Amino acid sequence: MADPLHLDRSSIIRSLPQGEPFVFVDSAHIVGTRASGTYQITGEECFSLGHFPSRPIFPASILVEALGQLAIVHMLCSPQGHAIDTGSIYFIKSEEVRCSRKCVPGDRLDMEVQQVRIREPLIVFSGSIKVSGETALKVSSFTLSFMNKTVES
Numbered sequence: 784m785a786d787p788l789h790l791d792r793s794s795i796i797r798s799l800p801q802g803e804p805f806v807f808v809d810s811a812h813i814v815g816t817r818a819s820g821t822y823q824i825t826g827e828e829c830f831s832l833g834h835f836p837s838r839p840i841f842p843a844s845i846l847v848e849a850l851g852q853l854a855i856v857h858m859l860c861s862p863q864g865h866a867i868d869t870g871s872i873y874f875i876k877s878e879e880v881r882c883s884r885k886c887v888p889g890d891r892l893d894m895e896v897q898q899v900r901i902r903e904p905l906i907v908f909s910g911s912i913k914v915s916g917e918t919a920l921k922v923s924s925f926t927l928s929f930m931n932k933t934v935e936s
C-alpha cells in the first residue's frame with residue numbers, strides 16, 4: 784500500500800485546475816483509491832449573498848462540486864496521476880445524489896471519495912459528505928473525463 788499523502792489548502796490550490804474563489808477543499812488525505820478532505824463553510828463564498836440573502840445555504844450542486852474537486856486532487860496527486868493533463872478534466876455525470884441535511888456557514892464538510900474504476904478517458908468515484916458525523920450528501924457515482932499529457936518525442 785502506498786504511503787498516505789496529506790495536502791494543505793495551498794498545495795490543493797496549486798494542484799487543482801479550478802482557482803479562487805471556486806475551491807471547496809481545505810485539506811486532503813489520500814491513501815490508495817480513497818481520499819478524504821475537509822472544507823469549512825465561511826458564509827463568505829462568492830454565491831453566499833444570493834443563496835439565500837436572509838438564510839445562507841451551501842448549494843447541493845456546490846457540495847457535489849466539492850466532492851469532484853477532492854476526486855481531482857486524488858487523480859492528480861496519487862502516484863498514477865502525474866501524467867494527467869489538468870486542462871482536460873471535466874465532470875461528466877453523477878448518479879443517485881441524495882441530500883439529507885442542509886449545510887450552512889460554520890459547518891465543516893467532512894468529505895470522502897472512493898475511486899470505483901478507471902477506463903480511460905473516464906474515472907468513476909463514489910462519495911459522501913458528513914457534518915458533525917451526520918450524512919449531508921451521498922453520491923453513488925460520479926464520472927470525470929481526463930486526458931493524459933502527451934509525451935513529446
